[in-house]
Amino acid sequence: MYFKPIATSKMPRERRANIGRRTRHASQQQVYSRNLREERKNIIRENDRLRHRVSTRRSLASYNRLAFQYDPTANYSDDENLDIGRMTTICRYCNAVKFKRETVGLLLLVSINNSFNFAFSGVSTNNKNLSAMNYYAYRMMIRTHEENVILKCGRLFQQFAVDMYVKVETERLAFIRFNQPKLRSEDYIHLRDAIHSDGDVQNIGRLTILPSTYIGSPRHMHEYAQDAMTYVRNYGTPDLFITVTCNPKWTEIERELEPGQKPQDRHDIIARVFQQKLKVMMDVLTKYRVFGDTRCYMYLVEWQKRGLPYAHILIWLLNKLHSNEVDDIISAEIPDPVTDPRLHDIVTTQMVHGPCGALNPLSPCMADGKCTKRYPRPLVAETVTGNDGYPVYRRRSKEDNGRTIKVKVQNQEIEIGNEFIVPYCPLLSRIFETHANVESCHSAKSIKYLCKYVTKGSDMAVFGIASENVNDEISNFQMGRYVSTNEALWRLLSFQIHERYPTVVHLAVHLENGQRVYFTEANATQRAERPPSTTLTSFFAMCEADPFAATLMYVEMPKYYTWNQSTKKFQRRKQGTPVPDWPQVFSTDALGRMYTVHPRNDECFYLRLLLVNVRGPKSFAHLKTVNGHQCQTYREACQLLGLLENDSHWDLTLADSVVSSNAYQIRTLFAIIITTCFPSQPIQLWNKYKDAICEDILHRLRIQTNNPDIQITDEIYNEGLILIEDQCLTIANKLLIEVGMIAPNRSMHDAFNQELNRELQYNVDTLQEFVRNNVPLLNEQQKQVYKTLMQAVDNNTGGLFFLDAPGGTGKTFVISLILATIRSRCDIALALASSGIAATLLDGGRTAHSALKLPLNLNTIDTPTCNISRSSAMGKLLMQCKLIVWDECTMAHKKSLEALNFTLKDLRRNNNIFGGLMILLAGDFRQTLPVVPRGTPADELNACLKASPLWNNVKTLSLTTNMRVQLQNDQSAAQFSKQLLDLGNGKVPVDATSGLITLTNDFCRFVDTQLVLIENVFPNISENYKNYAWLSQRAILAAKNNDVHALNFTIQSKIAGDLVTYKSVDSITNPDDVVNYPTEFLNSLEIPGFPPHNFQLKVGTVILILRNLNPPRLCNGTRLSVKRLMPNLIEATIINGKYAGENVCIPRIPMIPTDLPFDFKRLQFPVRLAFAMTINKSQGQSLSVCGINLENHCFSHGQLYVACSRVGKPSALFVLTSDQKTKNVVYQRALQ
Known part of the structure; x- marks a missing residue:
């Protein structure tokens, strides 16, 4: 329904003057058009400068990160920039009163008769209609010198507001319902086929839907949820989740009430005040930067059942909020009523x-x-x-x-x-004096909940009512719809219920001739012959005509181009940040998002997958062309590009290895594939490649028998299967029959003895000689430790021992001697370490996670156990074991030790600690503690071994004498050792203001830039990268992954050769979640300990293994140098540890993270670049030359100590830091 305006008031004098001015100059427009264009450019430039000046002033530098510097004595809410003022501003057109910053267009509707009369006709002779919503909003305004009776009617006013809005909403839904028979949609290809076949347009069209263009509909809210996921894809998880609720006791509300009125009588004031407060809050968060610079944000307004509005706000910060900063801005405690009485009053009444x-x-x-x-x-x-x-x-x-x-x-x-x-931010609570719940949500676990919860939409008042037509989305939306008075008024006043920045442009995805066409029965044939252009077809056209567009992905288009809705074409942006080397090309913050497609719509799903991975396609046919081959389907194109995971991938991987690898490498690769990649048809792979796998066995027999004519036989194949099964037992403790293969002809006893044989394979004579030669070399401290531990072993008393040994005190030497002594007696001593690097330093060393089958998600399991049974090979080994050595134990989670204790008690049927087995832990608590993803200092301390009840039983032994000083007689090394201990013990003086320490010139060598740091650690890398021994003894360390990735990229660029790009195959394993997590979102996930989606390598690059593929050769932390890059395989040479110089083959393997809220799998090579590595990853490794990038300070206990102690003298340590200052984090509780 529309209402006709009555009479208009006289036009203001200013407007008449402006019109006359425009008329007088109209004739001069052509004459001065060029000058005007130049003048306009000058004005724009001047405006930009003025805007920058104004923005600088409004940003209020004093507010920057103010939430981190909360002052109980400050009066934040009195700042004029935060005060919404009073309703004293009078509209010059209609005399309505409003707040000073309130911009409500409806106030300009000045021509309506002021009597409360509903009998207006919707017909207008001059075609200037007024919508019902604007009419009702006009009626609810407060005006000077006028009395608005409806605002004084209490509950009648509430009923009026709800009834009028429901009427408006019903009319809108009725329009959608009754016009769908005339305005229907169908995929163009279906429309064309129907017309060509029978010409009956009555058979075309879909059922009625409630489109996403209807604000508040389920499809509308789902789109916003996907837009939030777009922010996550580009900027990571949000940092803050804020819920702010209207306070009906706000002064701004109470002073606008009429005498005798209560806030619940005036929901119009409540809505208008909350809308202004919300604007101010968004200014505080984004313009005034109280949490730091904001990268993006979004919010949604909802309403409580009792009627008060509230808003959910998601904030992405430019500098991510670190876990140790949470307590600086968020509190969940009652404030001190003496030092901060105002905050105390707010919290106790609102929070x-x-x-x-x-x-x-x-x-x-x-x-x-x-x-x-x-x-x-x-x-x-x-x-x-x-x-x-x-x-x-x-x-x-x-x-x-x-x-x-x-x-x-x-x-x-x-x-x-x-x-x-309820958690709150003291600063926000003081400013807004209302319920403002502030949560830190930096974990990926909260992604799904937040993006859906923030965009869940309005409540329903009725549940469990079934509709006769489940496809009637309009009826489903209306059924049980709950509209409160405040929501009705909010919507009638045309206030936004959702806002976000930056904008997200939705991009169409459809098959060729499959764009959606809107038609009526009259124009169906015409629309079929000339289908409309879409963002996808326009993208193809731009890639054909515009060289810059041909360099872009589909989702990157909105950043540089605008979509013209009228012409249905992309156009270059005319403003923004200039793009280097591309004149007249500008970029903005706009993001693109392709509509999601369900996998059941398979060809369209694979088309979308190609659009995610192919740059600059010029047509649908171009998308289906791979290396000059025109594919018949989009699925085939995806398969050829390696974007899908199936058995053909493992077939191609083995085919690559056959070309250049020996039989042992192929056999190892086959064992890795069947134990970690889970092919559906492993027997077919065996039958195809068994000759290559057994080639060395055949060659050995020919040499032994001196008969070159011997042919391969079933016995040779069986021996090959036995060797593969032995490797499967080593890798995953699984028999071939357990991974879908045929079992070899061998006794089961032999299969289960593999683990035992591995620990008894040592040469007794060699070990005895090693013991005889090295025991005399022990110093007095080492002799005491050796004697104490061997006595405990000989007495078979068991117990838990801890060897506290800083770097350079000979810890590895003593441990190796103890292991050799026990093994020389034909007894079993198991050598474990918390990291792969540390494991390679011990003979027979393995990572504890791999050997003990510890669960990966120790942080989330209450009572973890080792996945070892009494009947398993490892179970039998642990029952016969004399000693378990666990090196670098300080990195281990306390639950791993508790899991081992529980398992050993069960296996050995002994209720004594660790089942009566002797455990030797070795390490240095000055070094890093267990990694707790996104954890706080309290998390790390709680995960530390010292926090376990088992630690009460530990017997501590110590090594303190630095052997590097004694053996080398180097006084600088002696001073360096003392400085390291002071660093690790937290004894280096800390500046009280900055919290930083100062590194001295005699401690290290300082550098000024990253390039200088690289040149000192890797001099002449373009030639020296071929020297494996040289590479293995140097690395650059940094605390954060981002710094490590940047350094690795720079160093790799100095090596000659072409970059080879490997893209991962990312997929959601739960079909119900596929639409919620599109492929490009999965590709964007940068998960610690995981390879990237887009991985670039060169031959000669140093890489690091991220998984235990084939211990002890390929452990988590093993460093290698790339020898050959094949489409489905990486051949590399081990450069550190016992197996240095050995060539290995590395396949892609599926990896599934354990700390995400959805089931996600990434198929990629389990490696990372390793010229530079994180400090935590370097623990346990000794280097000849070490560089440390401290541009970003260390943030966790022991990191600086670990980084500096990788070398033994200051001349080998190069440090990049500002003014020789850095942060040294030491938790004294971990050292007690």
Whole structure:
């Protein structure tokens, strides 16, 4: 329904003057057109400068990261930039009063009769209609010198607002419903086929839907959820999740009420004030940068059942919020009423949940005897990371100096503590004086929940009502629709319910001639002959005509081009940041998002997969062309490009290896594939490549018998199967029959003895000689340690020992001597280490995770166990073992030790600690502690071995004498050793203001830039990269992965040769989640410990193994140099450890992360570049030359100590830092 305006008021004098001015100059337009264009450019340039100046002033530098510097004495809310003012500004057209910053276009509707009369006709003679929504909004305005009766009607006003909005909404839905028979849509290819076959347009069209263009519809909210995922794909997980609720006691609301009115009587004021407050909050977060520079944001407004509006806000910061900064900006504790009485009052009135639970079982949040919001929360002394991706915030108990307050529950006064406090930011609470829940959500676990929850849409008031037509989306939307007074007024006032930055442009995905066509029965034939252009077809046209467009991916187009809705074409942007080397090309922050396609629509799904991976396609046919071959289907093109995972991939991998590898390498590769890649038809792969796999066995027989005519036989194949099975047992503790292969002809006893044979294969004579020669070389401390440990072994008393040994004290030498002594007696001693690098330093060393079958997700399992049974080979080995040595134990999670304790008790049927087996832990707690993803210091300390109850049973032995100093008689090394210990013990003086330490000139050699650092550590790398021994003894270390990746990329660019790009195959394993997580989102995930999606390599590059592929040769942490790059295989040479110089083949393997909220698999080579590596990854490795990039400070315990202690003298240590200052993080609790 429309309402005709009555009479218009006189045009203001200013507008008449402007029109006259334009008329007078109209005749001069052609004469001065060129001058005007130049003048306009000058004005734009001047405006840009002015805008920059204004922006600089408005950014309020004093507010930058203010949330980290909260001052209880400051009066933040009195800042004029944060005050929304009063309703004193008068509209000069209609006399409506408004806030000073309020811009409500509806106030300009000045021509409506002021009487409250509904009997207006929707017909207008001058075609100037007024929508019903704007009419009702006009009626709800406050005007000077006028009395608006409806605003004084209390509940009648509420009913009026709801009824009028529901009428508006119903009319809109009715238009959609009743016009769909006339305005239908169908995929163009289906429309064309139907017309060509029978010409009956009545048979064409889909069922009625509620389109995404309808604000608030499920499809509309789903689009916003996918847009949020686009932000995640480009910028990572959001940093902050803020929920701000309207406070009806705001001064701005109360002072606008009429005498005798309550806030619930004036939802119009509530809506307008909250809208202004929300604008100010977004300014505080984005323009004033109280948390730092904001990269992007989005928010959605919703309404409580009781009617108050609230907003969910997601914030992505330019500098990601680190876990150790959470306590600086978020609190979940009652403030001090003495030092900060104002915040105390706000928190105790606005941020207390409930109380509920046992204190108030009748609380609305209770369901089945539990609080649906999980209150009361646990009381903890330090903030730790929770399993749901949110931190468990510091909430101290009363005994730990936590504060309490008294509240009334059912007319009784009770005392509650921090367990009922909702997390908040002190700064935001002080500014806005309302309920503002602030959560740190940096974990990937929270992605799915946040993006869906923030865009879930309006509530339903009725559940469980079935519709006769389940495909009637309009009826489903209306059924049980709950509209509160505040929502009705918010929508009538045309306020935004959703806002985001930057913009996300939606891009069409369809098959050739498959674009969606909107038609009526009258124009169906015409539309079929001339289908409209889409963003996809326009993209193809731009790639054909525009050289720059031909360099882009489809989703990159909106960044440089705008979509003209009228011409249906892409056009270059005319403003933005200039793109280097491309004149007249500008970039912006705009993002592109392709519509998702369900895999059941297979060809369109594979088309979309190609659009994600192919740059600059010029047509649909171009997309299907791979290396000059025109494919019949998009699936075939994806297969040829290696974008799909199936058995043909493993076939091609083995085919690559046959060309250049020997039989042993092919056999090892085959064992890795069948144990880690799980091909569906492994027997077919065996039958195809068994001759190549057994070639060395045949060759050996020909040599032994001196008969070159011997042909391959079933016995030779059987021996090959036995060798493969032995490797499968080593890699995954699995028999061939367990991985879908045929079992070799061997006794089961022999198969299970493989693990035992491995530990008994040592040459006794060699070991005895090693012991005789090296025991006399022990110093007094080492002799005491050796004697104590061997006595415990001889007495078979078991026990838990810890060898505390800083770098250079001969720890590895003593451990190796103990292992050799036990093995020389034909007893079993198992050598384990927490890292692959440390494992390679011990004879027979393996990583603890690999050998003990520890679970990968130790952080989330309450009572983990080792996946070892009594009947398994490893189980039998542990029952006969005399000693387990665990080197670099300080990196191990306490739960790994507890899992070993539980397993050994069960295997050995012995309730003594570790089942009576002797355990020797070795390490240095000055070094890094267990890695807890996105964990806080409290998380790391809680995961440390010293936090385990088992540590109460430990017997500590120490080595303190630095052998490097004694053996080399180097005084600089002696001074360096002392400085390292001071660094590790936290004794280096810290500046009280900056929190940094100063490194001295005699401690290391300082460099100024990354290039100088690279040149000092890798001099003449373009030639020396061929020297494996040279490569193995040098590396650059950094605390953060981003710095490591940048260094590796720079160093690799100095090596001659072509880059080879390997793209991963990323997929969602749960079909229900496929549409929620598109392929490009999965490709964008940078997961610690995982290879990247887009991996570039050169021959000669140093790489690092990320998984235990074939221990002890290929362990997590083994460094190699790339020898050959094939399409499906990497051949590399091991450059460190016992197996240095050995060539190995590395296939792609599937890897599944354990800390994501969805089942995701990445098929990629399990390697990373390793010229530079993270400090944590380097632990346990000794280097001749080491560089440290400290441009980003160390952030965790022991990192600086570990980095500096990789070398033994200051001349071999090169450090890049600012002013010789850096951060040294030491947790004294870990050293006690």
